[in-house]
Amino acid sequence: xxxxxxxxxxxxxxGLIGGSLGMAIxxxxxxxxxxxxxxxxxSLAVAESAGAVTSTSTDLATGVAEADLIVxxxxxxxxxDQVLAVVSHxxxxxxxVLITDAGSTKAEIVSRLDQHQAISTWxxxxxxxGSHPIAGNEKRGAEHGSPDLFEGRVAVVTPTxxxxxxxxxxxxxxxxxxxxxxxxxxxxxxxxxxxxxxxLPHLLASAIASQTPERYVSLSGTGWQDTTRIAAGxxxxxxxxxxxxxxxxxxxxxxxxxxxxxFRAALEAGEPKxxxxxxxxxxxxxxxL
Amino acid sequence: xxxxxxxxxxxxxxGLIGGSLGMAIxxxxxxxxxxxxxxxxxSLAVAESAGAVTSTSTDLATGVAEADLIVxxxxxxxxxDQVLAVVSHxxxxxxxVLITDAGSTKAEIVSRLDQHQAISTWxxxxxxxGSHPIAGNEKRGAEHGSPDLFEGRVAVVTPTxxxxxxxxxxxxxxxxxxxxxxxxxxxxxxxxxxxxxxxLPHLLASAIASQTPERYVSLSGTGWQDTTRIAAGxxxxxxxxxxxxxxxxxxxxxxxxxxxxxFRAALEAGEPKxxxxxxxxxxxxxxxL
Numbered sequence: 001x002x003x004x005x006x007x008x009x010x011x012x013x014x015g016l017i018g019g020s021l022g023m024a025i026x027x028x029x030x031x032x033x034x035x036x037x038x039x040x041x042x043s044l045a046v047a048e049s050a051g052a053v054t055s056t057s058t059d060l061a062t063g064v065a066e067a068d069l070i071v072x073x074x075x076x077x078x079x080x081d082q083v084l085a086v087v088s089h090x091x092x093x094x095x096x097v098l099i100t101d102a103g104s105t106k107a108e109i110v111s112r113l114d115q116h117q118a119i120s121t122w123x124x125x126x127x128x129x130g131s132h133p134i135a136g137n138e139k140r141g142a143e144h145g146s147p148d149l150f151e152g153r154v155a156v157v158t159p160t161x162x163x164x165x166x167x168x169x170x171x172x173x174x175x176x177x178x179x180x181x182x183x184x185x186x187x188x189x190x191x192x193x194x195x196x197x198x199x200l201p202h203l204l205a206s207a208i209a210s211q212t213p214e215r216y217v218s219l220s221g222t223g224w225q226d227t228t229r230i231a232a233g234x235x236x237x238x239x240x241x242x243x244x245x246x247x248x249x250x251x252x253x254x255x256x257x258x259x260x261x262x263f264r265a266a267l268e269a270g271e272p273k274x275x276x277x278x279x280x281x282x283x284x285x286x287x288x289l
Numbered sequence: 290x291x292x293x294x295x296x297x298x299x300x301x302x303x304g305l306i307g308g309s310l311g312m313a314i315x316x317x318x319x320x321x322x323x324x325x326x327x328x329x330x331x332s333l334a335v336a337e338s339a340g341a342v343t344s345t346s347t348d349l350a351t352g353v354a355e356a357d358l359i360v361x362x363x364x365x366x367x368x369x370d371q372v373l374a375v376v377s378h379x380x381x382x383x384x385x386v387l388i389t390d391a392g393s394t395k396a397e398i399v400s401r402l403d404q405h406q407a408i409s410t411w412x413x414x415x416x417x418x419g420s421h422p423i424a425g426n427e428k429r430g431a432e433h434g435s436p437d438l439f440e441g442r443v444a445v446v447t448p449t450x451x452x453x454x455x456x457x458x459x460x461x462x463x464x465x466x467x468x469x470x471x472x473x474x475x476x477x478x479x480x481x482x483x484x485x486x487x488x489l490p491h492l493l494a495s496a497i498a499s500q501t502p503e504r505y506v507s508l509s510g511t512g513w514q515d516t517t518r519i520a521a522g523x524x525x526x527x528x529x530x531x532x533x534x535x536x537x538x539x540x541x542x543x544x545x546x547x548x549x550x551x552f553r554a555a556l557e558a559g560e561p562k563x564x565x566x567x568x569x570x571x572x573x574x575x576x577x578l
Contacts, residue, residue: 134510154507154508156508183507183508193505196500196502197512198512198513200497201516203556204497207548207549210567211545211547212486213482214577218472219483221423221442221486221487223490224486225578226518227493228490235572239561239564249556250557253556259499260546264542268539270532272529275532280524282494282517282520285498285506285520287521
């Protein structure tokens with residue numbers, strides 16, 4: 001890869017993920033310039049002083065002008081609108097621009113944007129491909145970001161039938177350059193998988209925390225602490241994710257409740273063999289990691 | 290505390306917890322001699338080469354002779370029998386001996402041993418007080434031990450009406466010297482608390498792992514990995530713990546399922562406000578940590 005494969009990357013929403021993305025891009029010299037765009041000047045200042053971006057703007061038109069790559073890192077509910085707003089500002093340029101996102105759900109976002117891209121008024125120079133870097137933690141803000149957040153993590157890209165092969169290759173190379181392993185999935189399969197390995201576990205971590213009598217929290221060990229860690233995540237962000245992937249999360253919840261009913265039955269009947277079998281099977285799946 | 294408050298401490302079962310205990314005792318110079326007793330010569334050799342004990346024995350009588358403090362670190366189902374076996378070997382000595390354990394459940398162990406101690410044939414020089422250092426991880430064996438395993442952790446001690454004040458003080462000082470914070474609870478309350486903050490979370494971590502389609506495990510992030518970490522624990526050990534605390538675990542499971550039903554209802558009805566409230570309340574409890 002040549003030095004500075006990108007002249008200017010714009011990150012809409014340079015928080016924990018967007019900020020880490022900026023740090024990763026700059027530390028790997030993938031772009032000369034990384035512009036952070038957001039509504040809150042304070043968060044933008046934090047991102048700039050954390051070394052996540054080289055400049056900031058609260059004005060979307062200014063922020064995206066002349067960008068080669070634009071990454072939308074806002075909460076999932078606003079991603080489609082953000083992409084459309086970006087497109088309205090760069091439609092008059094002839095420069096090729098790739099837009100991607102970092103949203104934890106994909107099906108609805110990708111299908112809606114695919115419909116928009118199929119319309120003749122969509123500018124020919126602009127392409128959207130969905131991404132989801134599976135990285136992050138329960139914290140918020142670029143001050144908690146890290147240039148190595150994507151190192152060794154999986155980044156899912158979700159091309160559609162409309163995606164051009166060279167655009168797909170470009171976005172894959174982008175995540176690879178940040179240290180991630182790239183997996184290409186349909187947006188629908190991505191959401192089914194995430195319901196099982198991320199969204200349902202989040203909901204269950206929250207329910208585990210909720211059932212805990214507060215006076216016993218101080219007696220918790222690393223077991224409770226790890227099991228409930230993600231329940232400390234931002235409630236508004238996770239509400240959006242869970243609702244955006246509602247059908248799949250409910251299907252995973254059904255599967256979980258079937259498993260739980262087996263554990264309950266073994267415990268109620270006091271069946272050591274059955275209980276140990278269930279624990280052993282769970283350990284086997286955990287150990288495939 | 291004077292140098293070497295103990296001459297000889299014997300650890301029955303020097304695995305992850307017992308081995309860490311030996312390392313902690315030796316590194317803090319709490320005893321001159323730490324003897325590891327077990328049935329498996331290989332595990333004993335591992336404990337010795339890991340620096341967890343100064344000598345080992347597969348013979349219980351030899352291992353406990355002349356010990357000042359004996360800590361039973363075997364699985365919960367065998368603790369009462371181990372204590373009784375130890376007592377039969379030291380009954381003819383007049384030296385005061387304190388026995389404690391490191392079991393994750395307490396009510397049945399403590400009540401059974403209290404009954405034994407009330408009988409006139411129980412030797413006057415021997416006292417048992419239950420302990421539970423809330424520390425450990427999903428690994429096994431002294432080779433994964435650490436002299437700092439108890440540092441900053443809670444150690445619960447579970448005295449009964451029969452416990453002498455100076456014995457209780459001695460066992461508290463022991464755990465304090467290892468860096469733990471000591472909490473004194475009745476064995477019954479200990480088990481109620483542990484059902485919520487340890488045993489039920491273990492069962493749920495296992496059920497989360499079990500519901501995960503294996504092909505999606507490679508797409509998991511730190512959320513799934515932390516939530517299911519304890520499911521990698523030893524199935525036979527956890528089967529014993531869950532069954533020993535069955536009634537309390539089932540009561541905690543009822544409470545969890547009530548919470549989960551609320552999350553499900555909010556998700557099924559697509560109620561953003563209600564879902565965010567539930568997530569916020571869970572976050573509040575997690576954040577009390």
